[in-house]
Amino acid sequence: MAGGRPIKTPFGSIYATNITPDIETGIGAWSDADFVRAMREGIAPDGSHYYPVFPYTAFTRMRERDLLDLKAYLFSLPPIRKKNEPNALSPPFSWRSTLALWKVLHFSEGEFEYREDRSEAWNRGAYLVEALAHCAECHTPRTATGGLLVDRAYAGSEEGPEGESAPNITPDKPTGVGAWSASDMIWYLQSGFEPDGDTAQGVMWEVIEQGYQHLSERDLDAIAVYLQTLKPIEQFVGGRSAD
Amino acid sequence: MNVRLYILSALMCCALLTSAVRAEEVHSAEGIITYREKVMDVLKYQSGAIGAILKNKLPYGDDVLVHAKGLQATSRLVAPSFKLKAMKDGGGARAEIWAQWDEYVAAAKVLEEAADRLVAAAETGDTKATAQAMRAVGGSCSSCHKPFRIKHANHRH
Structure with missing residues (x-):
């Protein structure tokens, strides 16, 4: 910390x-x-x-x-x-004042709003995914100025953290996690194992090891419920299908 | 005449040797890569089978131990299966495996130890402990893959 x-x-x-x-x-x-x-x-x-x-x-x-x-x-x-390390950014990105403009373009402030037309589990999952776990930050492609492409939310990004790609986690079957069951998702977030027995890698493994594995099964189930209701978006991350 | 014969013989020997070496390299590289991919596949299948039982809460507790022992036995083959250097375009093996062989063997050893603990947990029949041990197995895979495996374009994470 x-x-x-x-x-x-x-x-x-x-x-x-x-x-x-x-x-x-x-x-x-x-x-x-x-x-x-x-x-x-x-x-x-x-x-x-x-x-x-x-x-x-x-x-x-x-x-x-x-x-x-x-x-x-x-x-x-x-x-x-x-002491904090100075950032290594080139102008104009090193000018903090430009962030005010960035916020006008890309930032929408506001607390999560409970949806009465959705289940308790869905609302819990939405809150966890959108607010606390901030899944979209890595799994959504960005504009040239670094804003999230909200109409392609959770469709994966080639420019994830630390130079890693972040896969499509929408329920699209060929390119996302549409073929995963709720128990597949829960087990993945608990253990790091994908349905085929391969494992999470890189930053995602750290997120599981230091975060998701500690969540209750109820919260993990809520995340699965929410992710399964996202709009399926076909997007190959890495140039190929997720198989 | 003797000189011409000598040169001709030498050229023929060179040609034969070159073609033999090429054939051996192509053949052995394919064979080596196929074998070690199969070793990795066995690990995946054993892990996938244990995961399928645990995540779906299936009443196959005894089978978990069988798969855990299979995974434990296969874990011993990981480092040896990479002993012969062979790489291919689009393959998953980084050159660092052979450049940093001792570190690679040490990383494979972590998997072996995690597999031992998995078997110990599975023997108790405690699914929670087994799930935790599986996480450690996954962690050993992930920490080895980061420096030594080329991330496939179709790999999810």
């Missing part, structure tokens, strides 16, 4: 920041309002804009109660004194 991991993007590398409660180098001096503003609006306590590699674009959907619980957890961790 002390930061320093480089996140490679098509625009350069951005370094993860220290989010331990260290007063000087971490977020220890942040108020609840500072934390909520950062997560909901992508704005730092000093008023500067965050790069969207910090996925406030998804976290903005989180409920305030969950945000404050998350802050309470982070503040329960031991503080680590470690």
